Structures are given as structure tokens and as C-alpha cells.
Amino acid sequence: MYKLFVVLSGILVALMVTCNGILSNYIGDYPALILIHGVGLITIIAVLILKKQRLPKLKGVPIYLLSAGALGVFMIFSNNICFTYLGISLTVALGLLGQAIASCIIDHFGLFGMEISKFQKEKIIGFILIFAGIACMVIY
Numbered sequence: 001m002y003k004l005f006v007v008l009s010g011i012l013v014a015l016m017v018t019c020n021g022i023l024s025n026y027i028g029d030y031p032a033l034i035l036i037h038g039v040g041l042i043t044i045i046a047v048l049i050l051k052k053q054r055l056p057k058l059k060g061v062p063i064y065l066l067s068a069g070a071l072g073v074f075m076i077f078s079n080n081i082c083f084t085y086l087g088i089s090l091t092v093a094l095g096l097l098g099q100a101i102a103s104c105i106i107d108h109f110g111l112f113g114m115e116i117s118k119f120q121k122e123k124i125i126g127f128i129l130i131f132a133g134i135a136c137m138v139i140y
Contacts, residue, residue: 014092020076021083029080090137097130
């Protein structure tokens with residue numbers, strides 16, 4: 001179930017990057033960022049109201065975790081810029097490569113309080129296949 005859900009999430013990322021990039025081409029990078037995050041804020045407020053949930057208290061939450069919002073803005077901004085020059089498939093593929101590399105580093109060192117999961121050399125085969133796929137996308 002979770003594997004199917006994350007595949008759906010990947011589909012949504014491709015749709016989101018496409019819509020965000022096109023919107024950015026129409027109205028500009030910074031106005032698009034404001035609109036994208038404004039619509040996102042309105043959406044989550046509506047969900048909270050419909051579910052009758054209150055915002056949780058942030059007491060005890062490490063301050064560095066709040067950086068996720070700023071990281072999201074930077075991610076969308078960079079995707080919007082790259083979308084115009086690289087197209088959707090290469091933008092998403094390179095983004096996934098970056099996610100895979102960062103995820104392996106976080107797992108290997110147990111960063112952010114995550115459980116340590118040492119890098120297995122067998123994963124190198126996966127990275128080679130990812131690089132080969134991206135090379136094919138660039139060449140063809």
C-alpha cells in the first residue's frame with residue numbers, strides 16, 4: 001500500500017513541477033512562488049477546518065525542522081527555473097538523483113536523528129543505472 005502511495009506521490013511531483021514551471025513562465029518566478037505557496041496554505045487551512053483539527057503547539061520541536069518550509073521554496077524555485085531549460089523529464093530525473101544521493105548520506109550517517117543504515121555497495125549498481133538513464137535522456 002505504501003509503495004503504491006509513494007508512486008502516486010511521484011506522479012504528483014511530476015504534475016506539480018510541470019504546473020509550477022508553466023505558471024512561472026506566465027507570471028514570473030517570484031510571483032509564481034507566492035501564488036503556489038499561497039494556494040498551498042489555503043488548501044491546508046481548508047483541510048484543517050474540514051477535519052476540525054487545530055494547529056499543534058511547536059513547543060519542543062527543534063528549530064531546524066522549521067527550515068523545511070524554506071527548503072521547499074528553494075526547491076520549487078530551482079525546479080521552475082530548470083523546467084524552462086531542461087524540460088520536465090530531465091528536471092524530475094536530476095531532482096530524483098539528488099534526492100537519492102542526499103537520502104543515502106542521511107541514512108549512512110544517521111543525520112537528523114534518523115536510524116543509521118550504512119551504505120551498501122550494492123546500491124552503486126542502482127546509481128549507475130540512474131546515471132545511465134539520465135545520460136540517455138540528455139543524449140537522446
